[in-house]
C-alpha cells in the first residue's frame with residue numbers, strides 16, 4: 127500500500143486545455159492550466175460559475191481526458207492509461223464527493239459505503255469493520271441502516287464522505303460539496319473534511335464559490351474563464367472551527 | 372457480487388408502478404405463449420395423431436405404388452403379404468401390422484345408376500379397432516359382421532340417401548382394370564368427426580381382396596408402434612431389413628401431404644413465438660429505458676467508483692429478469708389455467724369450416740387444446756428471454772454512461 131508522502135507531487139496539470147464541442151462552436155472550458163498538488167493538501171478551486179472548476183476536478187479525478195496538455199497522477203501520465211486502467215485508478219486511489227450527494231437511494235448508509243469498498247477491490251477481510259469505522263468517524267454510527275431518504279442533507283453528505291474515505295484513497299475530490307447544504311451544515315462538513323485531512327493525511331481537492339468554504343482551505347486556486355488567476359497558500363489556523371466566524 | 376444482486380432487485384421495486392407495468396407486459400406475453408403452445412399442441416397434435424393413425428405410422432408398399440399412389444394403382448400390389456407381415460411383427464417396438472386395400476368407387480342404392488363417388492377401404496377388424504376405433508364411432512346400427520356387410524360414413528350415406536339395412540352397390544375395379552361391382556348391406560353408419568373420413572365405405576379385407584382380385588395380397592401394409600414416437604425407430608429397422616429390400620418403406624411424415632407441412636408447422640410455431648417475445652420485449656425496453664435515463668447520475672457515480680461496463684449491463688439485465696420472474700410466473704399460471712380449463716376442457720368449436728379440408732387431414736370440428744406441465748417451465752423461461760432481450764438495449768445504454776455524468780448532473 128502506497129501511503130501518500132507529504133510534499134511529493136501527487137498530481138500535476140501541465141498546460142491543460144479542455145474544449146467542448148457545442149454544435150458548430152467549441153467551448154474552451156480550460157485555456158491552459160498548470161497546477162501542482164502535493165500530497166496532504168487541503169485545497170480549494172474557487173471561481174464563479176462556469177470558470178472551469180468542475181472541469182479541472184474531472185481531469186484530476188480521471189473522469190475525463192484533456193484536449194491538450196498533460197495530467198500526471200502519482201507520477202503517471204493519465205494519457206497513457208486505457209479506459210479500464212483509468213477506472214481502476216478511480217476505484218482504488220480516488221474518492222469522490224458530489225454536490226448533490228449522489229448516494230444510491232435503494233441502499234442503506236452502510237451498503238452505500240460497502241459498495242464503494244467492494245468496487246475498489248479491497249480485500250474481503252475486515253470490510254465490515256472498515257465500513258463501520260468509516261461511518262463512525264463521520265458521526266453516523268447510529269444511522270447505518272437508514273436509507274438516504276431517511277437522512278438529512280448534511281447526514282447524506284457525511285455518508286458520501288465515509289464512502290469516499292473508506293477505501294483510504296490518495297486523493298478525495300469534492301465538487302461543491304456544500305452547495306446543497308445550509309451554512310451550518312456546510313461548515314460542519316468542511317470541518318469534518320479538514321479533520322480527516324489532519325488525522326489521516328488524506329489529500330482533499332474541492333471546488334466552491336462560497337466565501338465560508340474558501341476560508342477553511344489552506345490553499346486557494348482561483349479560476350476565471352478557464353485560467354488560473356491566483357494561487358494563494360493560507361497559513362493553517364490553529365482553530366479551524368473558529369475561522370468561519 | 373451479492374451486493375450488486377441485491378441492488379438490482381431493490382431497483383426493481385423502486386418505481387413500483389413502472390415495474391408493475393413491465394411485469395404485466397411480460398405476464399400477458401407469457402400467458403399468450405402458454406395458450407398458443409397448448410393450442411397448437413392440441414390442434415396439430417390431434418390432427419397429426421389421427422392422420423398418422425389413418426395413414427399408418429410406417430407403411431410398406433411396392434416402390435411403383437409409392438410413385439403413383441394418388442391413382443390407387445391396384446396392379447402394384449404385394450401378392451403374398453404373410454411373410455412381410457411376419458417380418459414386420461417380429462421387429463422390435465411393433466405392436467401391430469395390418470394389410471389394407473383402398474380404391475375409389477361409385478356408389479348407388481338399389482337399382483339407381485349413381486353418380487356418387489366414394490372411397491372404399493378393406494382391412495382386418497383389428498385395424499378398424501386400433502387405428503380408427505370405428506366401432507365407437509358408429510352413430511346408427513353396428514359394426515359389420517362379415518363379408519356381406521359394410522359400415523358407411525355418414526356423408527357418403529346421405530349423398531346417396533342410404534339408410535340402415537339398404538343394399539349398397541359399389542362399382543370398382545380389379546387389379547387388371549376390369550369393372551368389378553360388389554353388393555353389401557349397410558350394417559352401420561359412422562361419424563369419425565371429419566368430412567374426409569365420412570366419405571369412406573368400410574368393408575372387410577376379404578371382401579376387398581375379392582373385389583380387387585388380389586387373393587392373398589394387399590396394396591399397403593401399415594405398421595404401428597405403441598406411440599407415434601416409436602415410428603422413427605421402427606421405420607429405420609424396417610428400412611434395413613433384408614427381407615423387405617424390394618419394398619418401399621416410409622414414415623407417415625415422409626409421405627405427402629405431411630412431408631411438406633410438418634416443417635412448415637414447426638417454422639410457423641417458432642415465428643409466432645418469436646413475434647410474441649419480440650413485442651413483449653419492446654414493452655420491457657420502453658420501461659427499462661426510462662429507468663436508465665432517470666438514474667444517469669447514480670450510474671455515473673458507480674462508474675466513477677469503478678463499476679465495470681459489464682457489471683453495469685448485468686445490473687439492469689438482472690433487474691429486468693427480477694421483474695420478469697414475477698410477471699412470468701403469474702403469466703405461466705394464468706395462461707396455463709386458461710389453456711387448461713377453457714381451451715382444453717371446454718374446447719373451441721370451429722364448426723363446418725374444417726369439413727372442407729382435403730382427405731388425410733382428419734380434423735375434429737371441436738378443437739381441444741392440450742396443456743402439459745412442461746409448458747409452465749417453457750413459457751416462464753421464454754418470459755426471462757423477453758426480459759433479457761428487452762433489458763439488453765437499455766442496459767447497454769446504461770453502460771455507455773460516462774463517469775463524468777456524475778459531476779454534471781444537477782438536481
Ligand SMILES: Nc1ncnc2c1ncn2[C@@H]1O[C@H](COP(=O)(O)OP(=O)(O)O)[C@@H](O)[C@H]1O
Nearest residue numbers: 146148153155174175176177178179180181182
Ligand atoms: N459537457 C460539456 N459540454 C459543453 N460545455 C461544457 C461541458 N461541461 C462544461 N462545459 C462548459 O465549460 C465551462 C466550464 O464549466 P465548469 O467546469 O462546469 O465550470 P464550473 O464548475 O466552474 O461552474 C462552462 O462554460 C460550461 O458551460
Ligand SMILES: [Mg+2]
Nearest residue numbers: 179180181301
Ligand atoms: Mg461546477
